[in-house]
Amino acid sequence: MSAHSDPRDGSTNGSMNRSATPTSTYRLQLGPGFGLAEAADLLEHLYRLGVGAVYLSPILTATPGSDHGYDVVDPTRVSEALGGERAHAELAARAHALGMGVVIDIVPNHMSVARPDANPWWWDVLTHGRDSVYARCFDVDFDSGPILVPVLGDDGDDGRAALAELTLADGHLVYFDKRFPLAPDTYTPGDSAADVHERQHYRLVSWRRGDSELNYRRFFDVDHLAAVRVEEPGVFDATHAEILRWAAQDGADGLRVDHVDGLSDPGGYLRRLAERFDGWIVVEKILAPGESLPDSWPVAGTTGYDALREICGVFVDPEAEPVLTALARERGVPTDTxxxxxxxxxxxxxxxxxxxxxxxxxxxxxxxxxxxxxxxxxxxxxxxxxxxxxxxxxxxxxxxxxxxxxxxxxxxxxxxxxxxxxxxxxxxxxxxxxxxxxxxxxxxxxxxxxxxxxxxxxxxxxxxxxxxxxxxxRGTRFVALNEVGGDPARFGVDPASFHEANLRREAAEPRTMTALSTHDTKRSEDVRARLAALSEIPEDFADAVRRWSARAPLPEPSLDLLGWQTLLGAWPLSEERLVEYLLKAAREARLGTSWTAQDPDFEDRIRDWPARLRADTDLYAEIRAMAESLRQPGWSNSLGQKAVQLLGPGVPDVYQGTELWDLSLVDPDNRRPVDHRARAALLARIEQGWRPPVDESGAAKLHLLRTCLNTRRELGPAGYLPLTAQGSSAAHALAFARTTRGSRQPALAVVATRLPLTLADAGGWGDTVLPLPSGPGEWTDRLTGRTIAPTRMDGLTTAHLAEVLDTYPVAVLVRE
Known part of the structure; x- marks a missing residue:
């Protein structure tokens, strides 16, 4: 799938083999202004970064104006809004010419019915009811009566007044900007809209009735996403014909299956898919700690939330737990997860x-x-x-x-x-x-x-x-743990557990995806990295919250504690971004307002909060000072997380834009346009030999990412050997070694810094050394270009960490 695919899958350099596993993926979020043609223009840049496969958000035809593609309305066609099939074919051809693969996100669980006139299958079901040729495609309980469509406004009258707004136009029922079909022979000139409505196979009802009375299965509680019965062989064939055509015509080398838990029979579906598609398949599946995928699923693994929990967790200081728990309880925030x-x-x-x-x-x-x-x-x-x-x-x-x-x-x-x-x-x-x-x-x-x-x-x-x-x-004690796939009850991950998880991943699922940021994460990897640094100064944070909340509180305790952590983790962020995030958080928590019962006074206090902070100059200066004190240790954690993800077991995914510092919050904040041109300019300088400092530009992260991905593509690392430092600051080193293509002994070592603030307080690395695997050849740090001068200690080859990590808080050591 890439020029240097994983040798464990039987591929060779420069060849294309759909059964091969990508060395890495780079996720692109397509939408208005960035379609398939724009993605194709980015491929050469991604190849230079070392990316093994471009990983695309859904490309099937979605609701008009969709900015994410998960609201598919026609599974038989590539979206013309994204460029259509021709643009898709051109992208695939250009990717394959570079030796890169193409991985595509698919959405088998549901289709959008927000615009019935845009979804030909749903339109036919509304027109003909259970007699529709598409009736079996949707999970509708036809025995319960007409299909309930919860779209009517409701001022407490169950939508009765809204029914009076129905009109007839061009042979359709019309409710504001929505059109609905008429069954054959149900309308004659002069009929009222109300009478015609009563003759249909559906009933337009109050939006409030969706949660309690809807008679078609949805995606979660989203009324306009109707579940699809892909467990039926005929429905599978109809919804996957285009996807399988891509495979037959080299348009897709891998698939990411969205929301596999929503399917009636996930295992049966995946077995049917794998029989027809011989590429790399991963599933969006959140695993609880200790849980594994069913053995019968013929997939490479998950999309990586389990790895995210472990990688981010190992950079959190567990010593902060009692202090932050006490703070939360004192503030009235629940802590019993x-x-x-x-x-x-x-x-x-x-x-x-x-x-x-x-x-x-x-x-x-x-x-x-x-x-x-x-x-x-x-x-x-x-x-x-x-x-x-x-x-x-x-x-x-x-x-x-x-x-x-x-x-x-x-x-x-x-x-x-x-x-x-x-x-x-x-x-x-x-x-x-x-x-x-x-x-x-x-x-x-x-x-x-x-x-x-x-x-x-x-x-x-x-x-x-x-x-x-x-x-x-609601449980906002320490929100770095409150991540998709996370476990807030477990305050971080100790190094031994981290290594155990990597050993298990390498042994059981070496082809699974790993991730740090996705389009669904609550906050980006770099925000969590700063919050991990915050866990090293819990007393300072607790004292600050007490002072700050006394002067400018948010209107509910859980939201208040979340707000201060958000400010510190994502600083600086605009007032607009902050308000939008806090409003979404408050509505999701449902403690003072909600999506369906918004409290204007409560929400106005949220909207006014940034201005209140800015108006209190002393308070604002304190917040800025603490946020800026977290930048350097946050950068250290960010680089550490990225290094162990990119060169550890599994197939690492890079979410768009995160090759530089990215302080995004939950969607839609994390789906903002990415300035790829700025990244290309920095990459060109790095390719010319520039080794950037760790500063606000984020170029150091780009340098690390390019180094790791190209090293991975070149050397094909395998195996996993935990490395344990020795000395006064040994607990601050996280390291492992791996074998490389053609080597019998470990020839690649990754070193990262944990808990950098505590390390600095202890005086740095001092006498701490890292034993390296023995064998012929010299170790070189590919980030700095320096040859490491090892020493012999107790029969072991060791490297002084004060030397190895004097330029960057991470090292990528290769035995040349």
Whole structure:
């Protein structure tokens, strides 16, 4: 896939082999103003960086105006807005001519129905109902009545006034800027819009009814993303024909599968995909600590959130935990992560995903031989819905969905995760134990049946919406840990655990992707690196928060603590970016405002906060001084993280723009345009021999990235050997060695600095040395170009870290 592909996959230099693994990937977020042609123009620059494959966001036709591509409306065509198939083919040809691969993000779980007239499949379903040729493509409960489309405005009247806004035009029902189809023979001139509406296979209803009554499965609680039934072979074929055509015509060498947990049968889907696509496949899958992918999945691995948790965590000082925990409790911020999670997940299950819970409970009722629940109508259905038995079923399902310690179980594999969830739910709600036993028995008897599939599909949504989208904005003790795939209950990762994880990755999944920043991370790798430095001065931070909050508090404790950490981690950032981020955080937390019940006064206090800070000159100066004190140690952590990611086990991904310092926050902030021209200018200087200092330009990170990626592409590192420093500051060195192409002994060593502030307080490296693997040849640091002068100590070849790390806080040592 690259000029120097991984030899473990049987490829050779300069050849293209779709089954080969890329040496690395570089993620490009396509959208308006940056399409396939612009991506193609960047390929030579990426190759010079050492990138093995260009990794593209979704390129299928999306909702008009989409800025991300995850809202696909037509899976049969490459987006013309991005340049169409011709631009895609040209990009692939140019990439392959350079020896680079092409990896493409695909979205099998859902399609956008925000603009029905833009989605021909959904339009046909609305037109013809269950008789549509596309009816089986979407997960619609046709037995429950017309398809509910929650788009009407609602001023507390359940949308009745909004129905009066419906009009008829050009043979369609029209509601403001949205058009809806008419079924055949349902309109004659003179009919009112209201009467015609009642004759359709759908009903336009209040937007408030989506969470509780929707009768088609969604992506999370997003009403305009309708789930697709790719478990059906015919639907798979229809939705993947274009994707598989790319493979046949050298348009894609690898696929990144989005939101695999949302699929009815992830394993079955991936086996079908791998049978038809012989390239590199990774899945967007968040693994809990200690969890691994099911053995039956024929994929290279995940998109790397597990590696992100470990790599970022090893640069956090665990000694800060008691101080920051005490600060949070003092400020009124909850610190019991289990309780925070359960509360947030319970809200997701009981409120945001109420429609999905009701549908599962109705299946359970059918299995018990009871009433049909959601499939009944009229008075009989109402009596069933109001019965205590029905309520118990819904509560039991909701409690079970909140009780998983992983995102979802994969039955019949990973039965233990299912058993733990059932046991936890019964312990929390012993009054529901009989119903939970019924669920357990029914699912175990038919682990591939509809009840089992829907419970498992929905548990992942509950965890993601409850934990990532809510709890991470409530338990803000130390937000560097509150990352996608993160575990705020574990305060950092010790070096031994870090090495153990890398050994396991190299042994079990050497072709998996690793990541530090993605389009979904809550904050960029460089923001987290600064926050890791903050963990070294917890007392100073705690004292500052007490002073600052007394003078300019945000209107809710969790948001207040989040706000100060955000300022320090992302400084300097514009008032507009800060306000937009804090508003999103507050609405996600749902503690003073929310997306569906916004509190204008609460949100105005957020909007006014940056101006209040700026107006208090002494306060503002204090914030700036502390933020600037974190820059140097933050840079050290950033370079350390990047080095161990880029040369460690797995396939490292670089998110667009992060080859320089990038202080982005959660989307859409992290999807801002990247100045590739500025990066190209710095790269040209580095190629001419410039070894940049570690300063605000970020060129040192670019130099590191180019060095690591080209070294990786050239040498094809394999194996993994932890290295342990010796001396007074040994705990501050993180190092490992790897073999290289053609070598029998480790010939590549990576050294990074941990906890740089504490190291400086201790007087630096002093007598600390790093034992290096023995063997012939001299060690050279590819970052500085210097030959390392090793010494012999107790029979070992050692390097003095004060010398090795005197220019950069990291080193890339190669035995030439």
């Amino acid at each position: 289990g309780a925070i999670d359960h509360q947030a997940r319970s809200h997701a299950a009981a409120e945001l995903l109420r429609a999905e819970v009701r549908r599962i409970a109705a299946l359970l009722a059918e299995g018990e031989g009871g009433a049909d629940g959601d499939r009944r109508g009229g008075k009989e259905r109402g009596e069933e819905e109001n019965s205590r038995d029905a309520e118990n079923r819904r509560e039991a399902v909701a409690e079970l969905l909140t009780s998983f310690d992983v995102y979802r179980s994969y039955l019949p594999e990973a039965e233990s995760a299912w058993a733990r969830a059932v046991r936890t739910a019964a312990e929390r709600r012993p009054d529901l134990e009989p119903v939970l036993k019924t669920v357990d028995r029914a699912v175990r008897e038919d682990p591939r049946g509809e009840l089992a599939r829907r419970v498992q599909q929905t548990s992942g949504m509950v965890v993601a919406m409850g934990t990532e989208n809510t709890a991470f904005y």
